[in-house]
Amino acid sequence: MTRPVAIAGAGYCAVARSLEQSAGRLTVDACRAALADAGLTAKDVDGIATYPGGGDSVSSFYAAESLGVPKLNWFEDLFGWMPAGITPVIAAAEAVANGGCDVALAFRTVKRPHGRPPPGIGFGARVGGDMQFRAPFGDSMTSSWLAMWARRHMHEFGTTEEHLGHVAITSRHHASMNPVAPLREEITLDDYFASRMITTPFRLLDCDFPVDGGGAVVITTLERARAMAKPPVVVAGGVFATGPRPDWDQWDDLTHMASKYAGDRLWERTGMSAADLDVAELYDGFSWLSLCWLEDLGVCAKGDGGPYFASGKARVGGGRVPVNTHGGSMSGGRLHAISHVIECVKQLRGECGDRQVAGAEVGTVTAGGGIMGGALLLTADR
Amino acid sequence: MAGDRPLPQPDEDTAFFWNGCRENKLLILRCNDCGTYIHLPKPGCWSCGGTDLAPAPVSGRGVVHTYTVNHTPLPGFDAPYAIVLVELEEQKGLRLVTNLVDVGPDAVEIGTPVEVVFEQVSDDVTLPLFRRRKDGAA
Numbered sequence: 001m002t003r004p005v006a007i008a009g010a011g012y013c014a015v016a017r018s019l020e021q022s023a024g025r026l027t028v029d030a031c032r033a034a035l036a037d038a039g040l041t042a043k044d045v046d047g048i049a050t051y052p053g054g055g056d057s058v059s060s061f062y063a064a065e066s067l068g069v070p071k072l073n074w075f076e077d078l079f080g081w082m083p084a085g086i087t088p089v090i091a092a093a094e095a096v097a098n099g100g101c102d103v104a105l106a107f108r109t110v111k112r113p114h115g116r117p118p119p120g121i122g123f124g125a126r127v128g129g130d131m132q133f134r135a136p137f138g139d140s141m142t143s144s145w146l147a148m149w150a151r152r153h154m155h156e157f158g159t160t161e162e163h164l165g166h167v168a169i170t171s172r173h174h175a176s177m178n179p180v181a182p183l184r185e186e187i188t189l190d191d192y193f194a195s196r197m198i199t200t201p202f203r204l205l206d207c208d209f210p211v212d213g214g215g216a217v218v219i220t221t222l223e224r225a226r227a228m229a230k231p232p233v234v235v236a237g238g239v240f241a242t243g244p245r246p247d248w249d250q251w252d253d254l255t256h257m258a259s260k261y262a263g264d265r266l267w268e269r270t271g272m273s274a275a276d277l278d279v280a281e282l283y284d285g286f287s288w289l290s291l292c293w294l295e296d297l298g299v300c301a302k303g304d305g306g307p308y309f310a311s312g313k314a315r316v317g318g319g320r321v322p323v324n325t326h327g328g329s330m331s332g333g334r335l336h337a338i339s340h341v342i343e344c345v346k347q348l349r350g351e352c353g354d355r356q357v358a359g360a361e362v363g364t365v366t367a368g369g370g371i372m373g374g375a376l377l378l379t380a381d382r
Numbered sequence: 383m384a385g386d387r388p389l390p391q392p393d394e395d396t397a398f399f400w401n402g403c404r405e406n407k408l409l410i411l412r413c414n415d416c417g418t419y420i421h422l423p424k425p426g427c428w429s430c431g432g433t434d435l436a437p438a439p440v441s442g443r444g445v446v447h448t449y450t451v452n453h454t455p456l457p458g459f460d461a462p463y464a465i466v467l468v469e470l471e472e473q474k475g476l477r478l479v480t481n482l483v484d485v486g487p488d489a490v491e492i493g494t495p496v497e498v499v500f501e502q503v504s505d506d507v508t509l510p511l512f513r514r515r516k517d518g519a520a
Contacts, residue, residue, distance in 0.1 A: 144465055
């Protein structure tokens with residue numbers, strides 16, 4: 001059995017640089033907000049999925065018990081390398097489509113360890129696993145891994161630091177119109193170049209902004225969603241992808257990420273193309289990632305992502321497909337793309353006020369970078 | 383480089399690599415069925431699925447494929463320092479993460495021809511680092 005599926009509700013808990021609330025409290029707040037948006041309560045829920053894989057959140061069972069869900073017919077806790085924010089959304093959509101459950105919550109909560117962060121992955125006297133080939137050379141952070149991919153892209157396609165700066169400026173411009181975004185003050189190229197270098201070519205303003213927070217969506221059948229409080233947003237497709245060599249160093253071509261495979265697969269599965277898109281919420285753990293996603297989805301030609309941002313085409317009102325209309329992770333906070341899902345839902349319902357993309361009917365949400373990626377295609381109920 | 387950098391903990395699949403470095407030999411796992419080099423070491427060949435694999439010596443010659451200059455302080459490293467990804471000449475896409483011993487962080491360039499040089503950093507660990515190749519040939 002395969003049933004058409006829709007997102008019926010979406011909501012955030014508090015999102016800020018640092019919050020007192022526990023990961024459990026944030027999860028309950030986000031799930032209750034999403035349920036209220038759909039006009040439902042926890043009594044209506046029979047499925048839950050989440051990614052607690054970073055040790056920064058709570059499990060499906062913890063959420064179910066805290067929310068007062070009577071009984072789960074389907075649940076999934078996801079771990080490991082994956083596009084963390086949208087994986088539970090895609091998993092829940094598939095479970096509903098297949099009849100595993102009828103009303104599912106998909107959430108991603110991020111509660112950061114406060115105090116000084118650990119110095120990258122693989123520190124300690126001795127390092128095993130894959131990191132034994134990276135950590136001894138000071139290559140212990142995802143920022144340095146992806147910086148090397150970005151550098152290769154710059155080398156082959158002429159992408160510049162100024163192009164990356166325009167990704168940051170665009171992000172902040174959109175965030176200035178999003179009351180939920182923690183960073184809302186517009187920035188200039190001078191601000192960008194003045195921000196401290198992290199690992200070349202990435203400056204501080206190329207990085208996402210670590211926050212405490214989270215979000216959730218309610219997924220159900222399209223038929224049920226049509227009777228709920230808000231207009232349904234149809235899940236037209238959801239895919240995961242990696243490439244033939246899922247390794248950060250041995251990856252075949254560092255100028256494209258798993259985004260290439262995810263993009264190809266998304267269009268193959270949905271029968272649609274980049275020409276159908278009205279809005280794109282593209283994962284931006286670092287500036288270059290959303291630029292690369294944009295190219296690999298086919299919104300612009302390979303290598304033209306930098307000029308696309310620099311010429312203002314990624315802005316609401318500026319080009320055919322605006323990017324990260326909520327400010328993305330760079331200005332909206334690092335919520336592993338659950339915020340991108342929520343923003344896309346709101347855009348397709350026409351709820352975004354000053355940052356609304358006029359007449360938006362088709363949107364994509366992507367998550368992940370480097371060796372793993374996932375993409376969702378959402379549409380209005382047409 | 384400063385001391386106290388993290389050191390490798392070899393396992394059953396990777397010990398040959400670090401043992402080779404201790405003897406100043408760069409060894410890369412190779413598939414006896416199809417000849418493909420396999421790095422990082424895995425129990426099967428990514429190209430043909432074969433499991434008849436053995437370490438094979440490589441030239442240690444390559445070029446800088448890409449790099450980043452890290453400005454973030456990490457224990458054991460004096461920032462800023464360059465992390466480079468060297469592509470070995472034996473096979474397209476066969477790459478090692480490493481550091482350059484004779485090129486400062488401001489002078490690293492993609493395409494620079496390099497060769498391996500071994501640096502003992504503890505009683506039992508020798509790291510494969512790289513230096514600019516004197517012959518200059520790419």
